[in-house]
Amino acid sequence: MATDVFEYYSHDDWSLMKAEMDRHETPFLVVNLNIVRRNYEALRSLYPFAHIYYAVKANPATEVLTLLRDLGSCFDVASVYELDMILSLGVSPDRISYGNTIKKARDIAYAYQKGVRLFTTDSEGDIRNLAQYAPGSRVACRILTEGGDTAEWPLSRKFGCHPDLAISLIMLSKELGLNPCGVSFHVGSQQRDIGAWDSAISKVRYIFDYLKTQGLELNLVNMGGGFPVKYISKTSRPDVYAEEITRYLKEDFEDGLPEIILEPGRSLVAESGVLVTEVVLVSKKSNVGVDRWVYLDTGLFNGLVETIGESIKYPIWSDAQGKCSDVFILAGPTCDSQDIMYEKFRNPLPAEIKPGDRVYWLTTGAYTASYCSVCFNGFPPLKTYFVK
Ligand SMILES: Cc1ncc(COP(=O)(O)O)c(C=O)c1O
Incomplete structure (x- = not known):
């Protein structure tokens, strides 16, 4: 069955975006800033007790950052480059957290010199650098979490450490003269199991309790991102997540909540974007085979990297002619055989789809434009157009 665009967008949002899409040559991304605004405001009201630090990496477009700055958001940066972006918009450094646990000593020194005083860490080497180059700063230690199997884009293996090590590092x-303020975690992006937050929060509570017996009081929990959006696979609604996560927090911190930080990326911007592509070629690999290959003018290296391993399954739609069929394998335009978006997973497309027809990738506002290669095979990075 064909994707119903209106399962993902209201008529007003879609017609605003479609008018913009009709004006440009593919490939490009259209971002509807009204959706970003609404998502930010919804998150604020679902977690009124939390400070929101937008994960800049999800979509670092100036238009998105400026909007969130004006709405009062704080920012989680992954590098000195993101830091400079945010500072250049006039955001004061006390609204910035340096969330990447992998950083050079000179980048720590740079961030400190610019006024950043909140860092995330998960290793002794990084802590020693922080002590030397960002003395006295607030530091949250990131722990490993469960939930790798239920996150569509897992993050906890490369980052975080076991609670026992976290205790020693804190x-x-x-x-070393730092200010160890708390514990951080990320349950994995597009996390479909709300229970992942439950077990992470109880680990945090254990660390808080143990360190208290050692005379060290922590007062911050950074719960990262992970809040899912509606792609092809269904997830519970944001209010269900908020209700459950708030309950876990209140159960584990019945004596009063510490400072809570959220670092949402995907959940603020994914739904705001539609990546518009064009069919370059339709072909088959044998005379008798039923499968047909659709090569688009955008692929893994031009914005769709999260389809790697068929991880994120975006809904797609095309206004080409014909009854929808699932015989299509979707691939990108480069001379790289990894540049295949979906081979096992079949997104239905109109049977008569042909070169020149457009294919619309819905809910692609996060981790698309920011992931584009700069000039792989000569293809330029994706352009983004904004509507509001
Ligand atoms: C440290 C950190 N915080 C927040 C995020 C945002 O996560 P999400 O997009 O799942 O909300 C990420 C994603 O990579 C991250 O690495």
């Missing part, structure tokens, strides 16, 4: 950071 104590070390105190000895």
Whole structure:
């Protein structure tokens, strides 16, 4: 069955975006800033007790950052480049957290010199650098979490450490003159199991309790991102997530909530974007085979990298002619055989689809434009147009 665009967009949002889409040559991304605004406001009201630090990496377009700045958001940066972007918009450094646990000593020194005083860490080497180049700063230690199997884009393996090590690192950071303020975690992006937050929060509580017995009081929980959006697979509604996560927090911190930070990326911007592509070629690989290959003018290296391993399954739509069929394998335009978006997973497309027809990738406002290669095979990075 064909994707119903209106399962994903209201008529008003879609007609505003479609008018913009009709004006440009593919490929490009259209971002509807009204949707970003609404998502930010909804998150604020679902988690009134939390500070929101937008994860800049999800969509670092100036238009998105300026909007969120004006709405009062804080920002989670992954590098000095993102830091400069945010500072250039006049955001004061006390609204910025340096959330990447992998950073050079000179980048720590740069961030400190620019006024950043909140960092995330998960290793002794990084803590020693922080103590030397960002003395006295607030530091949250990131722990490993469960939930890798239920996140469509897992993040907890490369980042975080076991709670036992976190305890030692927090104590070390105190000895070295830092201000160990709390614990951070990320349950994995597009996390479909709300229970992942439950087990992470109980680990945090254990660390808080243990360190209290050592005379060290923590007062911050950074819960990262992970809040899912509606792609092809269904997830619970944001209010269900908020209700459950708030309950876990209140159960584990019945004596009063510490400072809570959220670092949403995907959930603020994904739904705001539609990536518009054009069919370059339709072909088959044998005379008798039923499968047909549709090559688009955008692929893994031009914005659709999260389809790698068929991880994120975006809904797609085309206004080409014919009854929808699922015989299509979708691939990108480069001379790289990894540049295949979906081979096992079949997104239905109109049977008579042909070169020149457009294919619209819905809910692609996060981790698309920011992931584009700069000139792989000569293809330029994706352009973004904004509507509001
Ligand atoms: C440290 C950190 N915080 C927040 C995020 C945003 O996560 P999400 O897009 O799932 O909301 C990420 C994603 O990579 C991250 O690495």
